[in-house]
Amino acid sequence: MKKxxxxxxxxxxxxxxxxxxxxxxxxxxxxxPSALHWAGKPVKEQLHNAxxxxxxxxxxxxxxxxxxSGGSEANNLALKGLYFxxxxxxxxxxxxxxxxxAIMNPCKxxxxxxxxxxxxxxxxxxxxSPEEVEKAITKDTILITVMHSNNExxxxxxxxxxxxxxxxxxxxxxxxxxxxxxxxxxxVNELKVDMLTIAGHKLYAPKGIGxxxxxxxxxxxxxxxxxxxxxxxxxxTENTLLAVGLGKACEIAGxxxxxxxxxxxxxxxxxxxxxxxxxxxxxxxxxxxPNTLNVSFVRRVGxxxxxxxxxxxxxxGSACHAGSIELSPVLxxxxxxxxxxxGAIRFSLGRYTTKEEIDTVIKSIKExx
Numbered sequence: 393m394k395k396x397x398x399x400x401x402x403x404x405x406x407x408x409x410x411x412x413x414x415x416x417x418x419x420x421x422x423x424x425p426s427a428l429h430w431a432g433k434p435v436k437e438q439l440h441n442a443x444x445x446x447x448x449x450x451x452x453x454x455x456x457x458x459x460x461s462g463g464s465e466a467n468n469l470a471l472k473g474l475y476f477x478x479x480x481x482x483x484x485x486x487x488x489x490x491x492x493x494a495i496m497n498p499c500k501x502x503x504x505x506x507x508x509x510x511x512x513x514x515x516x517x518x519x520x521s522p523e524e525v526e527k528a529i530t531k532d533t534i535l536i537t538v539m540h541s542n543n544e545x546x547x548x549x550x551x552x553x554x555x556x557x558x559x560x561x562x563x564x565x566x567x568x569x570x571x572x573x574x575x576x577x578x579x580v581n582e583l584k585v586d587m588l589t590i591a592g593h594k595l596y597a598p599k600g601i602g603x604x605x606x607x608x609x610x611x612x613x614x615x616x617x618x619x620x621x622x623x624x625x626x627x628x629t630e631n632t633l634l635a636v637g638l639g640k641a642c643e644i645a646g647x648x649x650x651x652x653x654x655x656x657x658x659x660x661x662x663x664x665x666x667x668x669x670x671x672x673x674x675x676x677x678x679x680x681x682p683n684t685l686n687v688s689f690v691r692r693v694g695x696x697x698x699x700x701x702x703x704x705x706x707x708x709g710s711a712c713h714a715g716s717i718e719l720s721p722v723l724x725x726x727x728x729x730x731x732x733x734x735g736a737i738r739f740s741l742g743r744y745t746t747k748e749e750i751d752t753v754i755k756s757i758k759e760x761x
Contacts, residue, residue, distance in 0.1 A: 396703060409640055410644075414634075439630055451580055451582070457605060460602045471499065477612050484534060485499065487511060488511065489512065525538070537567070540572040541576070542675070566585065570602075574642070575595075590605070596645075598637045652742070656741055659754075662751075662754050669690070673686070674732075688733060689737070693717060697760055701756050
């Protein structure tokens with residue numbers, strides 16, 4: 393059995409077009425983009441073009457894009473930057489109980505320095521209720537942050553509805569769209585968000601590059617102070633090489649939406665045909681990322697199955713500790729029973745997934761079970 397990669401939600405390979413776009417930066421364009429001479433000007437043009445490519449994918453202006461080192465930094469800038477710049481207005485932040493650690497841990501840090509955080513729960517599909525978010529609002533609420541889609545189950549959140557609530561109350565709204573951008577259409581104006589996080593390595597760009605959309609008028613305190621790069625939001629000479637890679641990835645994003653959904657649906661239908669009620673879908677049956685299939689093999693252990701298919705790269709929804717099974721925080725919040733949750737495996741497909749690979753994985757799982 394050849395190696396098969398079904399872990400695109402963890403990280404994607406570099407798209408060939410992205411590699412090609414970055415090549416000139418490795419050879420010809422070495423100047424500092426802030427320099428006004430012949431070596432700096434073409435690099436600045438490359439950086440501006442990359443910013444434009446990112447902005448066009450999500451429907452904002454280039455000036456509203458701040459390049460970061462990845463999704464985690466973008467999330468930290470959004471949360472800490474908003475809090476420290478606006479804490480004179482209030483100290484209350486609303487988020488959900490199923491956020492990525494890149495949101496959860498900044499929230500825990502902010503609690504140590506005076507912030508009050510409300511964690512809104514989810515239903516059995518892993519969806520946040522806009523009504524519950526609205527109920528949590530107080531006169532001191534300055535920020536709402538809810539992920540666009542869940543990295544484990546792929547469940548899409550009602551971001552537009554929450555955005556409308558935030559807009560009505562005059563509260564800043566951030567969404568971590570690291571898993572969504574490049575997989576489903578994302579437009580910051582339709583979603584009514586004030587800040588949005590992008591992670592390059594989730595959409596066929598390099599690791600170490602990301603971006604934060606900051607709507608004009610939103611004031612943040614920078615995490616890194618210095619010479620005022622990135623409109624004063626992130627000091628330090630710009631990483632033009634990786635920014636160009638992200639820009640190209642954004643330019644070519646979106647073309648395989650339909651194909652990947654067809655493959656994911658085929659995969660799920662094959663699993664149901666083979667295993668019937670012994671396999672359960674985790675997450676929303678329809679409102680989820682087109683590439684993500686989180687399933688549980690009932691009364692089995694997901695990691696045990698993957699251990700017997702070493703050529704397959706996929707993720708589990710539980711961890712084994714000294715013979716005991718601990719469900720992921722997301723599955724716990726969804727109140728998935730242990731006999732189901734312990735068998736969870738996240739298969740996340742991508743641009744280079746084939747039907748033949750799915751058939752091979754189905755065959756291997758059938759032999760094991």
